[in-house]
Amino acid sequence: MAGATTAGRAHAPSVSSRFMRLSATPGQIALALGITVFLVLFLIVPVGTVIYVAFTEKGTGEFTLVNFLDFARTDLFIRSFWNSVYVSAMSVVVASIFALPLAYITTRFEFRGAMLIQTLGFLPLIMPPFVGAVAMLLLFGRNGTVNLLLDEWFGIKIPFMEGLNGVIFVQAVHYFPFILINLSTALRNIDRSMEEAAQNLGSSGFRLFRRIVFPLAMPGYIAGASLVFVKVFDDLATPLLLNVKDMLAPQAYLRVTSIGIADPMGYVISVVLICMSILAMWISARAMRGKDYATVQRGGGGLAKRTMRPWESALAYAAVLLILLLVLAPHIGLLLLSFATIWSFSPLPDAFTLAHYGRVFGESFVYVKNTLLYASIAGLIDVVLGTAIAYLVLRTKLIGREWLDWAATAALAIPGVVLGIGYLRTFYGVQLPDGTPLATLWITIVLALAIRRLPYALRACYAALQQISVSLEEAAENLGATKMRTVRRVVLPLMAGGILAGFVTSFATAAVELSATLMLVQSNADAPLAYGLYVFMQSAAGRGPGAALGVIAVLLVALCTFASHMIIEKSQRAKGASR
Amino acid sequence: MNQPLPISELGTNAVDVDIRNVDLSYGTNHVLKGINLHIRPGEFFAFLGPSGCGKTTLLRLIAGFNQTDGGEVLVGGRDVSRLPPWKRDVGMVFQSYALWPHMTVRRNVAFGLEERKVSRAEIERRVAAALELVGLAHLADRRPSQLSGGQQQRVAVARTIAIEPKVLLLDEPLSNLDAKMRVQVRRELRDLQQRLGLTTIFVTHDQEEANTICDRIAVMNDGIVQQVGTPMELYEKPANLFVANFLGTANILPGRVVREGGERFFDIDGGVRLPIPAQVVVPEGAKLVFRPQHASLAGHGAGDVLLPGTIVHSEFLGSTLRYVVRIGAAEVSIDTPFHSGETLHQPGTSVEISLSLRSALWLAA
Numbered sequence: 001m002a003g004a005t006t007a008g009r010a011h012a013p014s015v016s017s018r019f020m021r022l023s024a025t026p027g028q029i030a031l032a033l034g035i036t037v038f039l040v041l042f043l044i045v046p047v048g049t050v051i052y053v054a055f056t057e058k059g060t061g062e063f064t065l066v067n068f069l070d071f072a073r074t075d076l077f078i079r080s081f082w083n084s085v086y087v088s089a090m091s092v093v094v095a096s097i098f099a100l101p102l103a104y105i106t107t108r109f110e111f112r113g114a115m116l117i118q119t120l121g122f123l124p125l126i127m128p129p130f131v132g133a134v135a136m137l138l139l140f141g142r143n144g145t146v147n148l149l150l151d152e153w154f155g156i157k158i159p160f161m162e163g164l165n166g167v168i169f170v171q172a173v174h175y176f177p178f179i180l181i182n183l184s185t186a187l188r189n190i191d192r193s194m195e196e197a198a199q200n201l202g203s204s205g206f207r208l209f210r211r212i213v214f215p216l217a218m219p220g221y222i223a224g225a226s227l228v229f230v231k232v233f234d235d236l237a238t239p240l241l242l243n244v245k246d247m248l249a250p251q252a253y254l255r256v257t258s259i260g261i262a263d264p265m266g267y268v269i270s271v272v273l274i275c276m277s278i279l280a281m282w283i284s285a286r287a288m289r290g291k292d293y294a295t296v297q298r299g300g301g302g303l304a305k306r307t308m309r310p311w312e313s314a315l316a317y318a319a320v321l322l323i324l325l326l327v328l329a330p331h332i333g334l335l336l337l338s339f340a341t342i343w344s345f346s347p348l349p350d351a352f353t354l355a356h357y358g359r360v361f362g363e364s365f366v367y368v369k370n371t372l373l374y375a376s377i378a379g380l381i382d383v384v385l386g387t388a389i390a391y392l393v394l395r396t397k398l399i400g401r402e403w404l405d406w407a408a409t410a411a412l413a414i415p416g417v418v419l420g421i422g423y424l425r426t427f428y429g430v431q432l433p434d435g436t437p438l439a440t441l442w443i444t445i446v447l448a449l450a451i452r453r454l455p456y457a458l459r460a461c462y463a464a465l466q467q468i469s470v471s472l473e474e475a476a477e478n479l480g481a482t483k484m485r486t487v488r489r490v491v492l493p494l495m496a497g498g499i500l501a502g503f504v505t506s507f508a509t510a511a512v513e514l515s516a517t518l519m520l521v522q523s524n525a526d527a528p529l530a531y532g533l534y535v536f537m538q539s540a541a542g543r544g545p546g547a548a549l550g551v552i553a554v555l556l557v558a559l560c561t562f563a564s565h566m567i568i569e570k571s572q573r574a575k576g577a578s579r
Numbered sequence: 580m581n582q583p584l585p586i587s588e589l590g591t592n593a594v595d596v597d598i599r600n601v602d603l604s605y606g607t608n609h610v611l612k613g614i615n616l617h618i619r620p621g622e623f624f625a626f627l628g629p630s631g632c633g634k635t636t637l638l639r640l641i642a643g644f645n646q647t648d649g650g651e652v653l654v655g656g657r658d659v660s661r662l663p664p665w666k667r668d669v670g671m672v673f674q675s676y677a678l679w680p681h682m683t684v685r686r687n688v689a690f691g692l693e694e695r696k697v698s699r700a701e702i703e704r705r706v707a708a709a710l711e712l713v714g715l716a717h718l719a720d721r722r723p724s725q726l727s728g729g730q731q732q733r734v735a736v737a738r739t740i741a742i743e744p745k746v747l748l749l750d751e752p753l754s755n756l757d758a759k760m761r762v763q764v765r766r767e768l769r770d771l772q773q774r775l776g777l778t779t780i781f782v783t784h785d786q787e788e789a790n791t792i793c794d795r796i797a798v799m800n801d802g803i804v805q806q807v808g809t810p811m812e813l814y815e816k817p818a819n820l821f822v823a824n825f826l827g828t829a830n831i832l833p834g835r836v837v838r839e840g841g842e843r844f845f846d847i848d849g850g851v852r853l854p855i856p857a858q859v860v861v862p863e864g865a866k867l868v869f870r871p872q873h874a875s876l877a878g879h880g881a882g883d884v885l886l887p888g889t890i891v892h893s894e895f896l897g898s899t900l901r902y903v904v905r906i907g908a909a910e911v912s913i914d915t916p917f918h919s920g921e922t923l924h925q926p927g928t929s930v931e932i933s934l935s936l937r938s939a940l941w942l943a944a
Contacts, residue, residue, distance in 0.1 A: 196644055201742055203694045204663065
C-alpha cells in the first residue's frame with residue numbers, strides 16, 4: 001500500500017503539469033466540497049471525538065492526561081497491552097515460519113504445484129479469522145482431533161489453543177498470506193544478475209542467500225510483516241471467540257459495551273490502538289522508502305530457478321504439504337462442522353446432516369440478505385468517492401486536492417473497533433425527527449464499512465486513472481466535448497475495469513468485516529452475516545448453523561474474489577490489445 | 580582514471596583462455612556449435628556478432644553460468660568447465676552492472692574479497708586501490724542509486740578487478756550508456772586493460788566498439804565462429820560473406836564463373852561480364868565483393884576493369900560523394916572523394932564504374 005501511495009504521488013505532478021488548467025470549474029469545487037463533507041462527517045469527526053474524549057475530563061470537557069494515567073495504573077490494561085504486543089509479534093513470527101519456506105521454494109526452484117500454493121495461499125483471506133477460530137478449536141483444542149489422536153498414540157497433548165497460544169495460532173494461519181505474497185513478489189523482483197554477480201565474485205549457498213537475496217527481499221518482508229502486526233493488533237472477534245479478554249481491542253469493546261459509552265477508558269484504549277497502527281505503518285513505510293529494490297531488468301527475469309535433487313524435493317513436498325494442511329485446517333474443520341450432528345470429544349463428527357444449511361436458509365437468510373445489501377452499498381460509495389478523488393487529484397489543479405487523498409487514506413490507520421466506538425459516541429446524540437438515534441440505523445453500519453474500505457477502492461481507481469493518457473481527454477476536449485462529457489464518454493469507460501475491480505474488492509472484504517460493525521449492530525434484523533456468525537459461534541448449539549453460515553460466507557467472498565480477478569485480467573487484456 | 584596504476588601485481592601473470600570444441604544446446608536449440616578459440620595472455624579479445632549469435636552464451640559459459648554439453652574451457656591451462664561459478668576466478672562485469680542496491684559502493688567492491696576471507700586490512704587496501712583505479716575513491720560511501728550510469732559502470736569494473744581475477748569478462752558493458760559516454764568509457768576500459776595487462780573478453784554487437792578497443796575479434800554467427808583476426812584483417816580479408824557484410828559496408832555482386840578459350844570470366848547476374856585475372860582463386864559459388872572505396876566513377880580512379888551501370892541515388896556526405904549504382908541486377912555503393920566545385924550526377928545517369936579487382940574479393944557464403 002505504501003509503495004502504491006508514493007508512486008501515485010510521484011506521478012501526479014508530471015501528469016497535471018503537462019497541461020496547466022487555469023482553475024477548477026464550479027462543478028469540481030462542488031464535488032470536492034461534497035467529498036470533504038462526507039469524510040469530515042463520517043471519518044474525521046468520529047475519530048476526532050474518540051481522541052477528544054480520551055484527552056478530556058469527563059463532564060467538564062477540560063484537557064487532561066488523567067485518563068492515560070489511569071490506563072497506565074490499571075494492571076488489566078497494561079497486561080492487555082503487552083498481551084496484544086506479544087500476540088501480534090508472535091503471530092508475525094509464526095506466520096513467517098509458514099510463509100518463508102513456501103515463498104522460497106516456489107520462487108527459487110522448479111517446483112510443480114507452485115501456482116497451486118500461490119493460489120491456495122489466498123484461501124485464508126476469504127474467511128474472517130474468528131470463523132476459523134471455532135473450527136481450529138475443534139481440530140487443535142485440548143480435546144480436538146489432533147490432541148485426541150496424539151493422546152491415544154503417544155500419551156501427550158500439545159496446548160496449541162490454550163489462552164494466547166490459540167489467538168496466535170489462528171491469526172498466523174489466517175494472515176500469513178500477507179507475508180507470503182509480499183515476500184514472493186520481492187523475491188521475484190530480484191534480477192538474476194544480482195545473484196550471478198555474487199557467484200562470480202566467489203559467493204554461494206547460504207552465504208549468498210544471507211548477504212544478497214534476503215537483504216534485497218527485506219523491504220517486501222517488512223511490508224507484509226507490519227501488515228500482519230496491525231491486523232492482529234486490531235482484531236477484536238478472534239480473541240473474544242476464543243474467550244481471551246485481556247487484550248487491547250477486546251478491552252476497548254468490552255468497556256464501551258458493558259460500562260457504557262461515557263466511560264473514558266474505551267477511548268484511551270482506542271487512542272493507543274491508533275498509535276500502534278500508525279507506528280507499524282510508519283515502520284513499513286520507512287522500510288520501503290528509498291529501497292525500491294525491484295531490480296529486474298528488461299528481459300532479465302527473476303532469480304534463477306533450479307531443479308531440486310530428489311531428497312530436496314521430498315523434503316520440500318513434505319514441508320509444503322504440512323503447511324498447506326495447517327492453512328486449510330480451518331476450512332476443512334468448518335466444512336466438517338457445517339455437516340456435523342455432534343462433534344465433541346471425538347476426532348471426527350459422529351454423524352452428518354444437512355439440517356444446519358436448512359436452518360440457515362430458513363430463519364437466518366436475513367443475514368445474507370443484509371450483507372449483500374450493506375456490502376453493495378458500501379462498495380458503491382467507495383468507488384464513487386474513489387473515482388471522484390482520483391479524478392480531482394490527478395486531473396485538476398484544485399488547491400488542497402491532495403488532502404482528500406490523504407484523509408481518505410488515513411482510514412487505513414483507524415482500527416475497526418475505534419471507528420465503531422467513534423460512530424456510537426458521535427451519532428448516538430444525533431436524533432431523527434421521530435426520536436431514534438442515528439447510530440441505531442443500519443445505514444450507519446454501511447457508512448462505517450464504506451469508510452473502512454475506502455483506501456483500497458481509492459487505490460484501485462487511482463491506478464485505473466493513471467493508466468489513461470491525458471492526451472485522450474485533451475483529444476475529446478479538442479473535438480468539442482465539455483469536461484463533464486469527456487469524463488462520461490472517455491474517462492469512465494476506460495476506467496471501468498479498475499472501478500469494477502475496486503468495487504468487488506470493497507464488497508468482498510466488507511462482507512466479512514466485523515470489528516467495526518460488532519459495535520453498531522442494534523438488532524438481529526439489521527445484522528450482517530459476520531455478526532450472525534459471531535452470535536452463532538458463541539454457543540455450542542449454534543456452531544453447526546454458524547459453520548453452515550461460514551461456508552456460505554466463504555463461498556460468497558470466494559466468488560467475488562474470483563470475479564474481481566477475472567475482471568482485472570480481462571480489462572488488462574483488452575487494454576493491452578488496443579495499444 | 581588517468582592516475583598512475585597503484586598496484587600492478589595483476590599484469591605480471593596474465594593467463595590464456597582455451598576454448599575447445601564447446602557445444603551447448605537448449606533443448607533442440609543448438610546455441611554453440613563446436614567452438615574453438617584461443618585467447619592469448621593479456622589480450623583484449625572481442626566476441627562480435629548479431630543478437631542471438633551465441634556470444635553472450637559463450638561468455639556466460641566461461642564464467643560458469645552455463646554448463647557445456649561437450650568440450651572444455653581452460654583458463655591458464657586448467658580445465659574449469661566442471662567448476663561452479665564461485666570457484667572460477669573469472670571476473671565478470673554484467674550488462675546491467677548488477678550492483679547491489681542495499682550496499683554502498685565500498686561494500687559492493689569489498690564483497691568478493693570478503694567472500695575470499697581476505698584480512699580486513701588487506702580488503703581496505705585493495706578496495707581503496709580498485710576505487711582509485713577507476714577514479715571513484717571519493718564516492719565510496721554512496722549507494723549505487725546515487726551514481727550516474729557511467730559511475731555505476733566503473734563501480735562494476737572496480738568490484739570485479741578488486742578480486743584480481745585471472746580473466747575479465749565484459750558483457751556489453753557500454754550498452755547502457757549514452758553515445759557520448761560510450762566513446763569515453765571505451766577508451767578508459769582500453770586504458771585500464773592495458774595498464775593491468777589482464778586477459779579480457781568483451782562481448783558486443785557493435786563493430787565500432789570492437790574495432791576501437793580490441794586486439795583481436797572473433798566474429799560469431801549462428802553459434803559458429805566465422806573468423807578470428809585483428810580488426811584490420813577482418814576488414815581487409817573477410818573469410819566469408821557474413822564477415823564482409825557485418826564489418827563495414829560491402830558491395831556484393833552475385834554471378835557465375837564461365838570459361839571461354841582458356842580464359843575465365845565472371846558473368847554478373849543481369850548480363851555484365853568481366854574477366855578474372857589469371858592468378859586469382861575463385862571458390863565454388865563465390866560472389867564478387869568490394870568496399871565502396873575500392874571503386875569509383877570512370878575517370879576518377881585507377882581501377883582495372885570498367886563496369887557499365889545506372890545511378891539510382893546520389894548523396895553528398897561532406898568529404899565524399901556516395902552513389903548507389905545499379906549494375907546488372909545488383910545495386911552497389913560507390914564512394915568518391917568530393918572535390919570543390921564538383922556537381923552530383925543525377926539519378927538515371929548512365930555511368931561506368933572503375934573497379935580495382937586487386938582489392939576485390941571472391942567470397943562464398
